[in-house]
Amino acid sequence: MTNETSAALLYGILPSIREICGKDQQAEKALIQTFLKAEKHAPGFSDDFMRSFHKQAETVPYPYEATILATSSQHLREFQLSNDSELASLIQSRADNLKKILSSIPRVIPDRPIFLQTIKDIASNIRMLLDALNQRIEINRQKSRASTDRLDMQKREFVRFSKRFSEALKEYFQDRCDERKRGVFREANRLLHQTNQVLNTLRHN
Structure with a gap:
């Protein structure tokens, strides 16, 4: 994975999956594996996926690269x-x-x-x-x-x-x-x- 794609996957997609699934660990694991597999077979998928959401957002205070950076201090x-x-x-x-x-x-x-x-x-x-x-x-x-x-x-x-x-x-x-x-x-x-x-x-x- 590229640096940008890793950031999109790690700080955008995976935390969202964990938040949405809550205590449903099976659903969480299945969704995470799906995105990991998609990224493996189509490098850049995560980045494209996150960019599409960013473009469609009604209010975006930062450009895409800055948005990813601003979320990247998550533990x-x-x-x-x-x-x-x-x-x-x-x-x-x-x-x-x-x-x-x-x-x-x-x-x-x-x-x-x-x-x-x-x-x-x-x-x-x-x-x-x-x-x-x-x-x-x-x-x-x-x-x-x-x-x-x-x-x-x-x-x-x-x-x-x-x-x-x-x-x-x-x-x-x-x-x-x-x-x-x-x-x-x-x-x-x-x-x-x-x-x-x-x-x-x-x-x-």
Whole structure:
């Protein structure tokens, strides 16, 4: 799945299914499996599905990319680490904080002073998350080479997308047009997706 499709599925479709189904776990499981299968066989289906709803909505305060971003700080069980160590809790907390700040971008971007402070907060949270990940990598290094390599590779991807987000911000401040703004939303979505990928790697490492 692409980053955007993952966001559409994770933060739009799956939470809605869980809310609609309530305590009917069989219906929930069946619907989730249907969407997962559709996405697997037709990549981009979830994104198209969510975009169609967004277009038909009578009032939409944000463009589609911003709408997905604004909903992306939800606590999903797919990205929750077990609290088996102080470091795991620290990584979870820092990842959740980063996602929360990233998801605030659509709301704060019109206010330059607040947006500039938000950017500083994002940079600070990226550094703190990387510090915690480096600690985990050092611990893993003493136990498993394969586990260390997987986490180190995911960390490098996280850094790469952090730089892409930074470049999108530079382009936006050079020319604050709607397309540059959408570029910020897209790269923020991708960085948030990479944050989830870090958590997912840790869950299965």
